[in-house]
Amino acid sequence: MPHDWKEIQAGDEEVFKKVFDSYYQPLCLYANKILNDIDLAQDLVSECFINFWEKRTSIEIRTSFKNYLLLSVRNISLMHLRKSGEKLGNSQFVIQELEYVEDYVNELEEEKQIVRVHQAINKLPEQRRKILQLAVYNNLSYKEIATFLGISVNTVKTQMGRAYRFLKEELKDDQLTLFLLFGSNFE
Template identity: 30%
Template sequence: MDKNEFTKIYQAYFEPLCLYAFRFFPEEGEATEIVQEVMLRIWEKRNTLPPVQSIEKYLYRSVYNGCVNRLEKLKVQNKYINYSRVRLLEIELENFDDTFYQWEIREKIDNEVKKFTPQVKKIFEMRYLDSMKYKEIANELGISERTVETHLQKATKTLREKLRKLFQ
């Protein structure tokens, strides 16, 4: 195929092929780009193209295949884009949930701790807020380690039960 033949084919079929591609891609740019790619491939492979019975059928089939390939490519791209968007939203929601629930749990614990007797509240705060050991708490308050242990066991048991009820 020489340059004159190709020019005739291009001029005769470019617009009808664009209209055909426009069925698949309503955006004129996409349709035109696909037809231009088909025409470019034909020009580049003009010396190696097998003989065809109908150039018209060949061109339409080539544009059809180009449209299908573009649709598949877009489908994969959109799938990845949508997956990325969904994953980002999931991460944001996970972080929101963690922050929200940590705050909510902390608030519930604080409310329950306020209900403890003054001595149990003091022991609980010394152990879990100040990170003191049983022996240190016992020495500071002038009570036995066993008393500290008993108060903390009751306090944590009470908290577990209250929180279990709240979050069921």
């Protein structure tokens, strides 16, 4: 999400809304675990996003964007508990919950990436999609694919090249996912 952060810093409200929509619910669940008050958690998470937007040009993120949001919510929640005089509880609990929420947010991001890749693959013409799936998911060589489908090796090569070019364009904002899925063949 580094490109999102730069766009937000530049004042792109649409990107900010997209980030808000992606992270608001998991952050509220996390804050609620600390505060045990969902209404207060929602208020504090909203406050975090408002502060984040207002101070976006001066904020320096040294960790990941997601970790910055998680730490902001944790800090504002703990500050609220301190100010209200409530017990902070077990700090180990807070650390465990931070890790849990990080894992949850990571899973959501991975699921979104996987869905995007599958949607892009499903846009390919049927034969091209089959060839790509046999090469990537079944780890078949071009020769094995050609034999299996009863087509020439050159046709397999041509279709794979077209599939890669299409996916590279379709998923141009997510090159890391492409590399992880398809390896150096995708370059």
